[in-house]
Amino acid sequence: MPILPDTRPPSELELDAFLAAFEAGTLPKEEFTHAGHLTAGACYVHMLDEAAAIDHMRLCVRRFNEAVGGKNREISGYHETITVFWIKALAAVRGTHPALDRVEFTALAVQAYxxxxxxxxxxxxxxxxxxxxxxxxxxxxSVKPITAANL
Structure with a gap:
């Protein structure tokens, strides 16, 4: 049974369980989809400043890749520009919705992207x-800056 629900926004407990499994490397590889990346990134952006969210996501994705048998190499695994792009994009969106709690912001990010x-x-x-x-x-x-208006 997946940790995160597909048909409704996750609860705080479900987000905590997802992040704990992701960070421990025990999340099934097939659950770390694009929506899973967005969920983790949105949570980190909500909980940390942008620079700390980037650092934390960088560390966790690399560690997760290795925990599920992947390699972080020049042709596969962790991708710095894509990871930083998404955290910066999520931070830009967060700036336009500062009153949303973590569940609301994560649901918005996953639904939108x-x-x-x-x-x-x-x-x-x-x-x-x-x-x-x-x-x-x-x-x-190189084409346009990462701003909420450009997303």
């Missing part, structure tokens, strides 16, 4: 996914 996993392509004039440099280090968007 679940089906828009490639939105970062609108911000770069090259295939950021294929770039080894972008996988290793953060590259600023």
């Amino acid at each position: 679940r089906d828009r996993r490639d939105i970062f392509r609108d911000f770069y004039d090259f295939d950021v996914l294929a770039s080894i440099e972008a996988r290793r280090s953060w590259i600023e968007p």
Whole structure:
């Protein structure tokens, strides 16, 4: 049975269980979908400042990849630019909804971006996914800045 519900926003307890399993590397790999990435990122953005959320997500994704048998290499695994892009995007959205609690903000983020996993392509004039440099280090968007209005 999945930790997070598919048909309704998660509760605080469900978010806590999801984050604990993700951070411990015990979350089933198939549950760390794009929506799972958004859930973790939205929670971290809600709980931490942007820089701390980036650092925490970076650490947790790398660790999770290894815990489920993945490798963080130049051609697979952790991708710095995509990770930082999404945390910055979620932080921009959070700035427009400061009164939302963690559950509300996470539900908003997942609903708004679940089906828009490639939105970062609108911000770069090259295939950021294929770039080894972008996988290793953060590259600023080349087309437009990450703002809530651009998302």
